[in-house]
Amino acid sequence: MSGGGNTEYGRKRFQRSRAHFTDRITADGRDGWPVEAGRYRLVVSRACPWASRSLVSRRLLGLEDALSLAIADPIQDDRSWRFTLDPGDRDPVLGIRFLSEAYDRRETGYPGGVSVPAIVDVPSGRLVTNDYQRITLDLATEWTALHRDGAPDLYPKALRDEIDAVMADVYEDVNNGVYRAGFATGQAQYEEAYARLFRRLELLAERLAGQRYLVGDTITEADIRLFTTLVRFDAVYHGHFKCNRWKLTENRVLWAYVRDLHQTPGFGDTVDFDHIKRHYYQVHSSINPTGIVPLGPDLAGWAAPHHREELGGRPFGDGTPPGPVPEAERVPASGRP
Numbered sequence: 001m002s003g004g005g006n007t008e009y010g011r012k013r014f015q016r017s018r019a020h021f022t023d024r025i026t027a028d029g030r031d032g033w034p035v036e037a038g039r040y041r042l043v044v045s046r047a048c049p050w051a052s053r054s055l056v057s058r059r060l061l062g063l064e065d066a067l068s069l070a071i072a073d074p075i076q077d078d079r080s081w082r083f084t085l086d087p088g089d090r091d092p093v094l095g096i097r098f099l100s101e102a103y104d105r106r107e108t109g110y111p112g113g114v115s116v117p118a119i120v121d122v123p124s125g126r127l128v129t130n131d132y133q134r135i136t137l138d139l140a141t142e143w144t145a146l147h148r149d150g151a152p153d154l155y156p157k158a159l160r161d162e163i164d165a166v167m168a169d170v171y172e173d174v175n176n177g178v179y180r181a182g183f184a185t186g187q188a189q190y191e192e193a194y195a196r197l198f199r200r201l202e203l204l205a206e207r208l209a210g211q212r213y214l215v216g217d218t219i220t221e222a223d224i225r226l227f228t229t230l231v232r233f234d235a236v237y238h239g240h241f242k243c244n245r246w247k248l249t250e251n252r253v254l255w256a257y258v259r260d261l262h263q264t265p266g267f268g269d270t271v272d273f274d275h276i277k278r279h280y281y282q283v284h285s286s287i288n289p290t291g292i293v294p295l296g297p298d299l300a301g302w303a304a305p306h307h308r309e310e311l312g313g314r315p316f317g318d319g320t321p322p323g324p325v326p327e328a329e330r331v332p333a334s335g336r337p
Contacts, residue, residue: 020110021106021130021131022129024129024131024134025128033129037065040121041091041119042069042070042119043117043119044071044116045071046275047279049228050116051116053135053136054132055270056227056266059270060219060266060316061139061152063139063143063148066143066146074283075278079098080114080115081100082099094122094125102125102127103127106127106128115132118130152219152317152319154224159216166222167225169203171225173196173197173200174204174229175229177197178233178237182284183287190242197243201251204254212308212309217312217314218314218316230257231261231271232276259301260309265322268302273336274332275335277294300337301337
């Protein structure tokens with residue numbers, strides 16, 4: 001889909017907004033939002049790395065039947081995320097055309113941006129939370145009664161301090177670092193973000209040279225958060241965001257690591273490269289005013305053997321892989337390698 005564009009991107013110094021709506025959906029319902037199958041709807045864009053964390057977590061934990069999914073069009077306009085992929089340009093469950101309508105039902109005149117991931121209360125149509133840092137942690141720890149049999153422990157108690165420390169560094173220098181480089185409005189800002197990004201990637205490569213996953217011998221939340229940035233690296237961050245010291249395919253360790261995860265059920269089957277490329281290149285009109293979407297990079301290498309299993313590790317710990325992707329949630333062929 002052509003058209004759209006958001007005129008705000010890249011016009012001022014980039015600063016990641018904190019989530020404004022931080023209510024939590026918990027087992028005990030202490031914020032007024034108890035975990036309940038079928039009550040809530042997860043709104044995502046497959047283009048967005050922050051939203052893609054929740055897509056991976058939901059798949060790994062087997063929450064597809066408990067937490068329904070709405071997928072926004074990757075092409076935004078100044079009204080932000082819209083449901084133009086659905087019949088009649090409306091989400092079939094929430095009945096709304098724009099995610100902002102759920103925000104408005106929660107708080108009239110909310111001054112912040114409309115972001116994904118977002119979880120909406122279906123009966124009231126009100127936004128519950130857009131806390132991208134907390135949503136996946138709660139899916140892992142508060143929604144356990146609704147997890148599938150064999151669901152992995154993505155945030156094991158014994159490793160949480162180490163996971164939190166790794167995720168903090170990854171967030172500051174990598175997840176957010178690519179954006180600080182891409183949306184920099186001055187040379188010094190860009191160079192600082194660029195230097196910190198590649199220094200952190202080098203440190204992560206050193207860490208992963210001798211162990212299959214970031215923390216412990218199983219997949220954790222830390223791996224999910226790094227994956228959603230790395231999987232976009234060559235497609236958009238290397239060129240569009242000027243993070244071009246090297247391509248991910250040129251880093252032996254990180255390229256093998258991200259392919260290992262991509263080939264793991266629950267990761268690659270949530271990735272839509274078509275949505276990713278069209279969003280970044282067509283929406284960020286201040287960075288790419290022509291709106292031309294590059295044809296590359298060649299995605300064939302994603303299926304190549306990675307040999308990371310030689311390092312040991314048990315992807316799902318004592319659990320099992322998730323089942324097949326629900327038919328309605330399959331990524332179209334245009335978005336797959």
